[in-house]
Amino acid sequence: MTVPSGSTTIHGTASTPTTRVGIVGTGWRANLFARIINALPEEFELVGVTARTRESAESGATRWGTTAHETPAALVAATRPDVTIVSVPSAASPDVIEAVVNAGSHVLAETPPGERLADLHRLWAAVGHLNRVQVAEQYLLLPGHAARLTAVQRGLIGRVTSVEVSSTHDYHAVSLMRGFLGHTGNAPVRVLPQRFRTPIVDAQSRDGWSGDLEVRTRWTTIATIDFGHGHGLYDFTDNQWHNQLRHRRILIRGTHGEIMDDDVLRLAGPGQIVRSEFQRYQLGYDLNLDGYDTEHISLNGEVLWTNPFLGKRFMDEEIAMATLVRATAAWARDEGPAPYPLARACQDHAIALAIHERPETLDGATERGSWDEV
Secondary structure, three states: OOOOOOOOOOOOOOOOOOEEEEEEOOOHHHHHHHHHHHHOOOOEEEEEEEOOOHHHHHHHHHHHOOOEEOOHHHHHHHHOOOEEEEOOOOOOHHHHHHHHHHHOOEEEEOOOOOOOHHHHHHHHHHHHHHOOEEEOOOHHHOHHHHHHHHHHHOOOOOOEEEEEEEOOOHHHHHHHHHHHHOOOOOOOEEEEEEEEEEEEEOOEEOOEEOOOOOEEEEEEEEEEEEOOOOEEEEEEEOOOOOOOOOOOEEEEEEOOEEEEOOEEEEEEEOOEEEEEEEEEEEEOOOOOOOOOEEEEEEEOOEEEEEOOOOOOOOOHHHHHHHHHHHHHHHHHOOOOOOOOEHHHHHHHHHHHHHHOOOHHHOEOEEEEOOOOOO
16 A cells, blocks of 8 residues: 655645645544644635535534535535545445546545445446545554554565454454555455454443443454465454453564564564564653644654644544545645555455455355456
8 A cells, every 4th residue: 555654744835735625424534534624724725515414514514614515516516626525424425426526526535435345346337447536544644553664664574474453443454454565456365254252341432431331242353364465364343443441453474573563573683683662752741841742653763753743733543634635635636646546445345345244155265356456
């Protein structure tokens, strides 16, 4: 996966064109995008919003200080956005993406861009050849993962052979695996999934603590994924994003060492195995009065990732999303590479769908992959 270098800071300047952005949707994720865009007025202008109902569109427009429109096509026709963010349920996403593309805008679509495999094939047939759609997959742009990716790309642990992810689900986990493996092709992938009932206290959600301390039954899904030139291990328990009783883990194994979360073990030379840790420099602790913000992440005394939005007080998720919007804007102006094109998103979500197929319906493995990169 091609992403902006974690060690490069790209600041908006007076010479950077303001990117006009429209939003379709007014939900939780759309609200995050709107907050980010409005926090960066030197780079972006939120020109309009539309939603499933007039009331939702007008409510979003009031909250975000922009204009409401009846339909995605009407939004594009009236405001001429350079990029339109489509943040709607996956079942509705293909039709909305197609409408926005046909109206003349580039698209940044929330993941996944379709609900079922047939939806992905239909969307690709409709707009894939136009090269107008990026998908909002931001996990490799999170500060910790961006620093790890820089270390991997520099060959610190040799050639990466496997990636284990136990932190996030579906296409997000698949994207992390493919990114660290350096696998961006569309060759068939073999998937072998299993599911287990898991008793666990699950008292947290996106809305915070529920107060429910009863042991509940949740599902744990474990799958091996053979990418051909490396493999992944997928391990996810329902609600693991929010349930703090489960660690977030990533293990990246290479020919000359491995990265486990923030711990690096590697071969430095004949008879020399060394161990080091990624270090996050955080402003705002103790007598540091520069405000609460992440400044950089280093390894072995070298800065591998620098916050490109220092001073905005963004959390990690917002940093990753803002980096993705910035990269999409540059791509739309033909000034940068495609950050996460539709072909790659379709492949990753197809693999995610295979992870959730019932194991008893599989004859040992299942294969996914039929999209051509554009």
